[in-house]
């Protein structure tokens with residue numbers, strides 16, 4: 067019987083050699099993700115930046131250092147948490163992920179969620195948040211928790227946002243301080259049997275992955291880069307408004323997703 071580690075290794079191999087979108091042509095290394103496969107907490111960022119692309123590991127730059135501090139503030143070590151991104155390859159000049167790139171990578175993230183089966187997912191930034199909170203504004207819902215089929219999902223600002231906007235630093239620290247209580251609640255839920263079923267999820271084999279992962283989309287030309295490096299603030303006057311943020315509608319009611327305090 068194939069073990070979780072073998073499944074992860076297979077998946078990481080597929081990701082490292084993936085050519086489903088044009089980012090495969092510009093990456094140095096794909097960044098599948100890392101962490102224990104039995105982690106209770108999974109952090110999902112946006113996409114690798116310059117340092118991550120060089121090293122093939124997630125969150126190794128300045129925002130990664132801040133993420134480690136935030137996790138420590140929540141009583142967690144970085145080593146105890148599974149960390150990955152929506153995109154596995156760096157967009158040129160750290161521009162925002164394109165919809166077809168998110169689509170191309172989405173199956174990898176779903177497989178990682180199946181494999182790790184975390185109790186709590188922390189989304190870091192708009193792009194991972196959109197998987198569970200489409201059309202919600204992060205300014206309205208950050209730090210709140212939503213239970214989705216027994217999975218507790220907590221949207222947070224991206225740590226890099228605090229490097230750009232100093233006032234978000236304390237917001238992130240305060241939001242992460244809520245994680246221990248959320249984790250307790252999620253653990254209790256699973257013990258009660260109301261959470262995700264703690265049985266071995268059905269996993270595709272590499273052969274199935276290879277079949278599944280044939281390109282389903284047109285490969286685009288990467289558009290002109292317009293983002294600042296992920297860990298560095300944009301020069302004044304060159305900040306590019308996010309098209310996604312502009313399209314966000316105000317949340318109907320924060321209370322709808324605030325399950326408990």
Ligand code: URA
Nearest residue numbers: 111112113114124125
């Ligand atoms: N930002 C991300 O979203 N992910 C990383 O891995 C690094 C920076």
